[in-house]
Amino acid sequence: MTKLQVKLFLNIVFLIFYLSGTNADTIVEFRYSGFDFRIDTRSEGFFTGNITVKEKGNTVFSMDSTFTSYVDHKFIDLDKNGKKELALYLTDGASPYVFHYLYIFDGEKGPKPLFMLLNGEIDSTDKELPLLTVNSRMSPAVLGLWYNWYLQYKNGRLSYFNPDKKRKQSVRPDYEFVNEALKDLKENNQTCDDFAYDVFFEYIFLCSKIAGEENEAEEYFNKNYLCPEKTAALKRFKNYAADNLKWIKDEENYIYSEY
Numbered sequence: 001m002t003k004l005q006v007k008l009f010l011n012i013v014f015l016i017f018y019l020s021g022t023n024a025d026t027i028v029e030f031r032y033s034g035f036d037f038r039i040d041t042r043s044e045g046f047f048t049g050n051i052t053v054k055e056k057g058n059t060v061f062s063m064d065s066t067f068t069s070y071v072d073h074k075f076i077d078l079d080k081n082g083k084k085e086l087a088l089y090l091t092d093g094a095s096p097y098v099f100h101y102l103y104i105f106d107g108e109k110g111p112k113p114l115f116m117l118l119n120g121e122i123d124s125t126d127k128e129l130p131l132l133t134v135n136s137r138m139s140p141a142v143l144g145l146w147y148n149w150y151l152q153y154k155n156g157r158l159s160y161f162n163p164d165k166k167r168k169q170s171v172r173p174d175y176e177f178v179n180e181a182l183k184d185l186k187e188n189n190q191t192c193d194d195f196a197y198d199v200f201f202e203y204i205f206l207c208s209k210i211a212g213e214e215n216e217a218e219e220y221f222n223k224n225y226l227c228p229e230k231t232a233a234l235k236r237f238k239n240y241a242a243d244n245l246k247w248i249k250d251e252e253n254y255i256y257s258e259y
Contacts, residue, residue, distance in 0.1 A: 028070050032086045033107020035060070039070045039090075046093055053111040061111040063258075068093040071100050076122060078130050078153040083108060085153065087122055097137050103256065104132070104153065113256040115158045123150065123167070131161055133170075134248075139199045144177060147207050149248050160249040163211060173207035175220070182224060192227040201225060201233075202240050209241035210248070217241075 028039040034055060041049040046068045053061040071089035078085045086105035092098055102120025103113035119135040131150045138145035148171055150161040163171050178200050182191075191197050201221060208217035221234060247253060 026070050028073075030073065032075065032105065033083075035107065035111050041067075041069050049090065055111065067091065067101070074122060076124065076130060078104075078122075078132070079155070080128070080130075087120075088113070089120075099135075102132070104158070106156065109156060114156070115153075115254045116256045117151070117254060126166070131167075132158070138203050139196070142181070142196050142199050142203075144181075145199065145203045147171070147203065147210065149210050151254070157251060158254050159251055168211050168213075171207060171210045172213065173204045173217075175204075178204060186226070197227070198233075198237075201237050205237040205241040206244050209245050214238075214241075 025043050026039070026041045028037075030037050036054045038052045038054075039049065040052075047065050049067040049069065050065075051061075051063040052059055067090040069091050071091055073089065074087045075084040076087060077083065086107070088103040088105065089100045090103065091100040097118075099119050102117040102122075104115040104117070104120075105111075105113050117132060117134050121133045121135065123131045123133050129152075131152055133148050133150055135146055135148040138147065150163055150167060150171075151158050152161040181200055182197075185191050185197055204220055205214075205217045208214050217237075218234070221230075221237065225233060227233060
């Protein structure tokens with residue numbers, strides 16, 4: 001087994017362990033912005049969780065059979081207007097792509113979640129500018145490749161945030177990991193004939209696009225891409241990064257929908 005295969009195997013083991021441990025009976029109750037939340041999850045199977053939100057004893061929102069387990073919840077003032085939003089973490093437990101979903105509620109705008117983020121997290125390293133991150137897995141062929149980006153909640157909208165100098169490091173590609181993987185593929189004669197080979201370059205270009213460092217990605221490509229038709233491949237990778245960033249910046253993709 002190669003080094004890369006060992007790493008991927010360990011990632012798979014971790015995911016199986018994580019997902020198998022998130023399904024348990026729980027009842028969580030808390031109050032937020034005048035609303036009473038109750039979250040019920042059951043161990044009988046996937047997608048058996050239920051959320052009920054009440055106001056003065058009347059049900060004003062419910063969500064059923066869309067998640068499996070409760071993970072956590074936090075109150076944080078994301079838009080710095082003096083009132084806190086609710087960040088609710090739930091998981092379906094059925095997909096290796098999804099550790100959890102992050103639902104964002106703003107009590108001033110009602111009892112329903114406004115946004116839903118795949119593997120979303122709160123970044124409060126800058127107390128004056130709290131942000132949200134979204135983390136996405138690249139491909140089932142390579143479990144170790146994830147990319148992420150920043151979003152800002154302001155004026156009731158969730159919009160793309162260009163990473164500042166402090167946050168660029170967290171969105172840049174992990175060149176050390178890619179170098180090791182490409183070396184491993186080359187040693188095992190699995191470059192141009194292996195689907196995973198192109199995924200590493202897609203990852204490099206996409207992360208560099210998010211970080212605003214496209215030139216570095218092209219330089220890396222010119223030095224390390226070993227397959228023929230490099231001009232066509234370069235165009236393909238650049239288009240891939242541009243198309244994905246366009247999707248990432250589309251605010252409609254984060255709006256919560258009941259359907």
